[in-house]
Amino acid sequence: MSELRFETLSHAELYNVSASFTAGTHVVLGSERDGTGTFVQLAAGIVAPATGRVLLDGVSAWSNARTRRRIASLSAEETLLPARDVTGAIALALRARGDARSALSVLDDAGLARLATQRLSDLTAREARAVTLSIALSHREPALLALHEPLNAVGILHDEFVLQALARFSAAGAIVLCSASRLEDAARLGGTASALERGLWLGSAHARPPLSTITLRIHTPEPRRLAARLSEAPDISGVEWAGGQELLVHGSELEALAHSVVANARAEAIRITALKQDCPPLEALAAARAGLAQAYYERARAAGNAPTTPASQS
Amino acid sequence: MNGVGIGLALARARLRGPTSALVLLSSGAALFAISVLERQSDPASAPDDALSGAVFGIALPLLAYLVSERVCAGQRLQHSLDGVARYGTNRRTALLGLLLASALCSAFASALLTIAALLGAHAPHSTSLIADLRASVGIALIAGAVYALYFGAASLLGKRGGGRKWALIIDFVLGAGGSALAAPWPRGHVRNLLGGEPVVELSQLSAWLALAVIGAACLTLSVARTAE
Numbered sequence: 001m002s003e004l005r006f007e008t009l010s011h012a013e014l015y016n017v018s019a020s021f022t023a024g025t026h027v028v029l030g031s032e033r034d035g036t037g038t039f040v041q042l043a044a045g046i047v048a049p050a051t052g053r054v055l056l057d058g059v060s061a062w063s064n065a066r067t068r069r070r071i072a073s074l075s076a077e078e079t080l081l082p083a084r085d086v087t088g089a090i091a092l093a094l095r096a097r098g099d100a101r102s103a104l105s106v107l108d109d110a111g112l113a114r115l116a117t118q119r120l121s122d123l124t125a126r127e128a129r130a131v132t133l134s135i136a137l138s139h140r141e142p143a144l145l146a147l148h149e150p151l152n153a154v155g156i157l158h159d160e161f162v163l164q165a166l167a168r169f170s171a172a173g174a175i176v177l178c179s180a181s182r183l184e185d186a187a188r189l190g191g192t193a194s195a196l197e198r199g200l201w202l203g204s205a206h207a208r209p210p211l212s213t214i215t216l217r218i219h220t221p222e223p224r225r226l227a228a229r230l231s232e233a234p235d236i237s238g239v240e241w242a243g244g245q246e247l248l249v250h251g252s253e254l255e256a257l258a259h260s261v262v263a264n265a266r267a268e269a270i271r272i273t274a275l276k277q278d279c280p281p282l283e284a285l286a287a288a289r290a291g292l293a294q295a296y297y298e299r300a301r302a303a304g305n306a307p308t309t310p311a312s313q314s
Numbered sequence: 315m316n317g318v319g320i321g322l323a324l325a326r327a328r329l330r331g332p333t334s335a336l337v338l339l340s341s342g343a344a345l346f347a348i349s350v351l352e353r354q355s356d357p358a359s360a361p362d363d364a365l366s367g368a369v370f371g372i373a374l375p376l377l378a379y380l381v382s383e384r385v386c387a388g389q390r391l392q393h394s395l396d397g398v399a400r401y402g403t404n405r406r407t408a409l410l411g412l413l414l415a416s417a418l419c420s421a422f423a424s425a426l427l428t429i430a431a432l433l434g435a436h437a438p439h440s441t442s443l444i445a446d447l448r449a450s451v452g453i454a455l456i457a458g459a460v461y462a463l464y465f466g467a468a469s470l471l472g473k474r475g476g477g478r479k480w481a482l483i484i485d486f487v488l489g490a491g492g493s494a495l496a497a498p499w500p501r502g503h504v505r506n507l508l509g510g511e512p513v514v515e516l517s518q519l520s521a522w523l524a525l526a527v528i529g530a531a532c533l534t535l536s537v538a539r540t541a542e
Contacts, residue, residue: 044400045400046396046400048541062541063541063542064542065317065399065402065403065404065405065542066402068399068400068401068402069401069402070402071400071402073400079397081324081327081397081398082324082327082328082330082387083327084330088327092320092323092324092327092398093398093401094401095316095319095320095323096320096398096399096401096402096403097401097402097403098316098402
């Protein structure tokens with residue numbers, strides 16, 4: 001099983017990051033200002049770390065071509081390889097990867113055949129990212145996919161294509177490491193969540209509390225009766241009713257929560273007209289992350305090892 | 315050696331376009347015109363003056379500099395390969411391809427400029443034209459290749475390969491003399507091959523060797539300073 005390790009890494013915005021990832025999907029929450037773009041580039045071996053190490057199966061991808069060949073990546077900003085058109089750029093990339101398939105088949109699979117003959121100078125930044133993502137997702141057997149905001153390319157690429165490909169790679173034993181600045185995207189990507197806060201690493205244990213609160217938005221003609229029933233259910237941590245026909249029901253696991261709501265409604269013969277998952281606002285996540293960063297700093301200071309980063313100075 | 319092929323393909327893609335051909339054609343035309351003017355002022359010394367002055371003194375280093383700048387996409391040499399390295403290509407082998415393309419292109423361009431200058435410097439149907447061409451084109455080929463490798467190695471320095479500019483200036487300034495200070499740079503040895511003042515009294519055979527050593531040293535340095 002592959003393993004990606006960051007060992008006491010400091011580079012650009014990132015400060016003293018130590019983390020490890022094994023097969024499966026991992027989402028790193030945070031904006032580019034927090035260092036997610038740099039994090040992905042370091043994971044993919046695109047840039048060399050200033051201090052510390054980034055190892056894929058014990059080998060530094062930056063200085064080992066064979067290891068880089070097992071990585072598919074997408075950076076925050078992408079420039080395609082020089083060529084007459086998009087097909088030429090993809091062909092050169094595939095040749096560099098030692099992949100014998102045709103550039104057109106890669107574009108076809110991603111639904112981007114319309115871009116095949118387009119000149120590189122005519123591509124928008126989003127289109128260039130979408131083409132690069134299609135190259136990454138065409139990898140036959142990657143050990144690692146390091147993707148910065150892969151769902152930002154949706155609209156040019158079909159979201160089902162991206163999500164299914166990522167799920168397929170994850171199931172095949174690859175490490176799928178994605179960054180996301182929007183909680184909604186993180187929820188769609190699934191897997192374990194971690195976060196970066198102004199360059200400080202917040203592991204999945206720290207990031208879990210704000211993400212593990214699931215909220216269902218339920219529409220029913222009898223909200224009062226349903227709220228009363230749900231407030232006694234053990235799987236439900238809270239029920240909100242602000243008038244009208246809508247209830248907000250909180251819990252920790254999506255399936256258990258939905259099952260409990262439906263079972264209780266059926267037991268009371270209460271009709272549910274709509275039920276959907278609700279994402280918490282980004283501000284709530286940011287506040288939670290800031291609180292965790294503060295806690296991290298205070299813990300480090302208590303241990304006499306206070307980091308001197310902009311986050312800690314403010 | 316797929317990496318060498320990738321480097322060659324990358325360099326070819328960067329050099330492609332009308333600008334490269336336009337620069338070569340306009341340089342050739344300018345050198346032809348300068349050589350014609352030299353012939354009109356002094357027909358006997360016109361070939362030597364055109365070659366040692368305009369062609370090998372100015373045009374060739376500038377052209378090799380421009381080729382190097384273009385092949386490296388205006389970046390540091392190692393970083394100019396990042397685009398293909400991320401897909402798993404070995405940077406060192408790709409670098410060999412990139413420098414090979416740069417050297418071939420500079421050598422070819424130098425030979426064309428030399429031919430253009432000699433055609434202008436010699437009177438039509440001159441009997442010495444063929445002999446001059448035979449002697450000078452060989453020098454142009456090796457000088458172009460060595461200058462390309464020299465600027466390639468200089469591109470290892472600076473955030474965006476700014477070492478190239480310094481290499482051009484140092485070659486112009488230090489390479490102009492005949493002392494030991496001129497020995498590490500191509501200019502003095504090329505001048506020696508053209509019949510000019512030798513560097514530290516080296517023979518012409520030694521000048522060939524010196525150029526070969528400079529080229530090999532630059533290539534070795536470029537490969538050694540680049541991560542896999």
